[in-house]
Amino acid sequence: MIFERRFLLGALAIAIVFPLLGWSEYVIHVGVLIMFSIMLATGFNLIVGYVGEFSLGHTAFLGIGAYTAALLSSSLGMPIFFNIAAAAVVAAIAGFFIGAVTLRLRGPFFVIVTLCFAEVLRIVANNWVALTNGPMGIAGIVKPAWMAQQTALQQKIDFYYIGLALVTVCVYFAYRFVYSFLGRAVVTIRENRFVAQSVGIWPYSYSLLAFVVASAMAGVAGAFYAHYVSYVGPEVFGFPFMISMIIMVLLGGKGTLIGPVIGPVIVVLLEEYLRDFKDLRFSIFGLVIVAVVLFVPQGLMGFVAARREQYARK
């Protein structure tokens, strides 16, 4: 807990200083993508790492958040921070209803049904042309007014700091959740559902709470993304985002708070580095997952924690 707190505060300090070092626009862009990914991974980790169920439909909430922000911005001209808050609320409400249905199932059934929800939403986004503009997506989401006079680099730096602020809020929420009595209860459910019930913990309601929080975080990430790229299309519901989320959380270490912070850093950098390989990079990612599952099944942070424990025992 203390190690986690120190690590996270250290990472925050580095992240604050980072853009001041005179990087190019591209490097800051990668930083923004990392911020976006940490929000997603932190939320997703609450479900995979703490509730212990594997959702394949977390992109549903990313998409809902992105479309909420896009619609509010393009048709009502609402400002970015309002849209992000609204996206969190709408995604949380969607998370409540989808979670209420899916969390009655467990294991493979939960996986399949969550995947179905995301797929259904993708099809809806593709076909409800009147609302979502179909496959064309919603373009021209306005950037905040204060950015109008800024250079492209300065705009990216602003987005970077907005992202960092949102990440800080998400990770702080996750931290408070995990180390609260509620979080403990959720972990006991993951460890042994039967025993959790025997001490009076009702698994369904606690899992649902974690699911709603995770959905809200994905919604925030979606809204941030929509404003950053100023375009939202049905692909936000697509499977590639899901795959990235899975790799980030598994590689970083599920069930830890640091894992979903370092996982995205590695994966985003790798994605950028492997850009030259085009479609081949998905195969490379596949190999990365296989290697993680085989050699560090608890992810990098799980590996570090095990080493620290060994060291402490000596």
Add this chain to the structure above:
Amino acid sequence: MSMLLELTGIEAAYGKLKALHGVSFSVAQAEIVALLGANGAGKSTTLRVISGLMKASAGNVVFNGKPIANLRPDLILKLGIAHCPEERHVWPEMTVEENLRLGGYTCSSKTELEQRLEKVVQPFARLRERYRQLAGTLSGGEQQMLAIARALMSSPRLLLLDEPSLGLAPRITQELLDIFRQLRDGGMTIVLVEQNVHNALSVASRAYVFETGRVVAEDTAKSLLGNPDLLRAYLGG
């Protein structure tokens, strides 16, 4: 004698496999009752039905005058029934103290939780010594004690114990049996599922013998112990 717990005609099934065929029995206040029987006789299933971890397809469970069949397990716990499941599951990554605190999950008052903690660890000297140790590093006997102490944290009136002596050394088992006697003397009612008949009958006042999902015999512990033929017939020893 007024009964604290009464089961009548309980039936329950795992999918299509019927595990209980009309089980009926009753338990009085501050009494230890043993449920005896071979593997698969339906003893553990009966406990699960009482604590709500499993739904009964027919029959009634009445606790303290209230029907509780098919209530949610957390609500049943709040009414005063704690279930200590078999195989002594503790949360290995948490300390003894954290395990115990989670046992008092339903208790909302902080001061009461502290009082319960103090009271619960009283009979378990071994747990007091290992208060800040991770539960996963405890020995089998200590883990069993922790599981029982955790169940007691909900301050129950009725404690359901599922094979508490399974895989434990005889000395530890005796220690546990002593603790059960202490608890009973303090007014606790216990339903004890055991395969080790002699251990069970040494603390219980009465016992019910289960066979393939039915209660086939009921008697006081004393007369069962004095009737080795009956024990052999049902329990093979």
